[in-house]
Amino acid sequence: MALPPEACLERLLTDALAEIPPGRVVWVALSGGLDSSLLLTLAQRCCLASGRKLRALHVNHGLQGAASAFEAHCRALCERLVVPLSCIEVSVDATQGGVEAAARQARYAAFVAHIPAQDTLWLAQHQDDQAETFLLNALRGSGPRGLGAMPRVRHHAGIWLVRPWLSQSRQALEEAARALKVPWCDDPTNADIAFDRNRLRHRVLPLLRERWPQAGAQLAESARQAGEADALLSAYLMADLDALLTPRNTLPLAALALSERERPRLRALLRVWCQRQGLPAPPRRRLESLLDQLDARLDAQVQVAWEGAEMRCWRGELYLLQEREVVSDGQVEWSGRAPLATPWGTLTSSLVNDEAVRAEAPFLRVTPRQGGEVIDLAGRGRRDLKRLLQESALPPWERARVLTLWAGATCVAACHPQSGATWCASGWRWVVS
């Protein structure tokens, strides 16, 4: 005999609980809607039975009049179930992108800020949510990553996000909530078909189900398979990347020549590189432009930028760089002892003077390079810093980030905090602390 939906849902939570190391707290993301109210109710049963610690977290976005009613409902439910609840107020910046996306971003940031590292957060998304996400992403032209929709388990900024009910239909959750008499709050915006997701839920999926009653389950299954294929592909590409990366964390252009590797593979490799560095991947057009340039002239001065990052070529290697502002003015005083945090980077080695001229100049002045500096190098005489940088292995775009160090009116040293490259005048020495 088939199990009632609530028994099936509870069993999935028992299984998910078994994956969590003993002693770690289980958190439930409680919006106050049907799904997460049911999740908390069944999680409380499982945790009570197994002696595990359970807590709930509600994020108040303050976006709609009903926000306080949601919070009040969460408080009442947690009180009834004797589950400690944290309510976090966030402010949603909807100036960029839609309000839904901004609320989501603020919510996840609140989860990460509030939940201790390595704890697990359960979210109540189900099969129909998964089918909707799959369709929304397909309609945006997503590749395998997007079509994988929501993974069942994801490690995100130190915490584990788990969706134990992705295999269960909305109908099963509704039946279980009614059978258990779980109270919940209805979100009035869920009916508003001006939102893409609501339009899919209320207009498109019912139409699909008329012809294909299993549409929700099948679309969610496609998402599962796409997600699995994507994870597998990522693992292969990471290994590929590891084999190619130089000690400077660059890719040799020779290995990227299209005769060596076909374009789809190169595109995937470059995207995985961005993912590894925690940077946004280039949009398709930018990526194609980069590959065209690489294809045309191997050693060309290629530069392709997109929001948050850029790739550049120099001396036969491809560099992936985070978008950073160059701060080219200001100065700080320094005793010469590391570490020194500056607006331009942290100096991790100390600058000492061998001949104790420092008695006359107790403080050094640290300032970004302006151009025209000359350093009196030991054994080489006076040299333009510009020439020294040209001779160095420092890529041209990094030279603007070089700092100069002054004792009075004399430039006694220069350094590039990000790479650790340093130059010193005669009588001065950098010492690694």
Ligand SMILES: Nc1ncnc2c1ncn2[C@@H]1O[C@H](COP(=O)(O)OP(=O)(O)OP(=O)(O)O)[C@@H](O)[C@H]1O
């Ligand atoms: N304000 C919130 N505070 C805490 N968790 C939330 C909040 N909003 C959403 N979540 C979590 O994210 C999941 C998915 O969010 P989504 O917006 O799809 O759900 P919902 O319709 O608001 O609520 P429910 O899933 O409880 O019916 C929820 O099931 C819940 O676990």
